[in-house]
Amino acid sequence: MKKTKQIEKNAEKVNRYLNSKLKGNPKKLYDAAGHLIIHGGKRLRPYMVIQSCQILGGKSSNAMNAASAVEMVHNFSLVHDDIMDNDEMRHGVPTVHKKYGMPLAILAGDVLFSKAFQIISNSKLSDSATMQLVSKLAKACVDICEGQLLDIKMAEERKIPSQADYITMIGKKTAALFDVSCAMGAICASNKSKDVSNLSSFGRNLGIAFQITDDLIGVMGDPKVTKKPVGNDLREGKKSLPILMAIKLAKGKDKKIILKAFGNSKVTRKDLNKAVEVIRSLGIEESVRGQAQKYSEKAKKSLSKYSGSAKSELITLLDFVVKRSV
Helix, strand or coil: CCCCCHHHHHHCCCCCHHHHHHCCCHHHHHHHHHHHHHHHCCHHHHHHHHHHHCCCCCCCHHHHHHHHHHHHHHHHHHHHHHHHCCEEEEEEEECCHHHHHHHHHHHHHHHHHHHHHHHHCCCCCCCCCCCHHHHHHHHHHHHHHHHHHHHHHHHHHHCCHHHEEEEEHHHCCCHHHHHHHHHHHCCCCCCHHHHHHHHHHHHHHHHHHHHHHHHHHHCCCHHHHHHHCCHHHHHCCCCHHHHHHCCCCCCCHHHHHHHHHHHCCCCCCCHHHHHHHHHHHCHHHHHHHHHHHHHHHHHHHHHCCCCHHHHHHHHHHHHHHHHHCC
16 A cells, blocks of 8 residues: 555554553563554554544544544454454464464454553543443444454355345455544534534545455466465455455356366465456446445545545545555
8 A cells, every 4th residue: 555644644643642551561461462463454443533633623632542442453453353353464464363372362452452442441532432432442443343243154155145144244344443543533522413413424435445345366466466366365265345346257167167166275376367267257346346436435425515635535545445455
């Protein structure tokens, strides 16, 4: 991603704040909790918190606690996701459980989760705003857990899920945190429920567009960019939107080629490439981008009554999310 100066500047501030909060004893516990944070991440969610505050005339300093709390929850979910998926690498470094062991990784995730609520509970906002932040973030955490289980169940079941089931799953697993990022930013600046609702809607629709595009890249992305082999998600049997569309659209020989590669860890590179080419020939990229664009338009509509540089920054981020290259 070619980051804007605003995103980079925001990331530096958030990183400093996060590092100041992730200190304590035993030191190894906090080293584990901060492991993924210090090794990467664009801090898109904290950026959305800050910009959602500023779009309503709020000060970025008022939203820093909320922004950092969101990033801690995000990293908590990554630590636990990596444990569930038994992944060995993230951001080009060993995952927390591979570097520090399973018990410490679980505790590190728990610390990140707990610290997130400790930070927003100590914000300088009114009691009413603080309660709203706690409530919103707690609801998002529940949604993320529900979405993760929906994803696991979807992977275990033999049947191919509907597009509606897929959107429900990513709406909880991925979009919930984008949604709450914008909602919390709005709460830091405004007590008007309509403003919170509008920003919440923007975040949710951006989150869905983000995951749809991410899943497209997971099937036919450039390995030099993704650091994963082309067709990786197809080989792993992920029931993502592009794969669901391809299986539904393909007929006869083409369908057999896709299904031969789908969920087959022993598929040859030749057969996997052949399956990806079939997916390309079906026009899946155009169809998936069209779906992402649909959610992008919904997101833009949510911000129609606002103006200013913060709005421009959010729209720029949205456009990048939808147009990312494979």
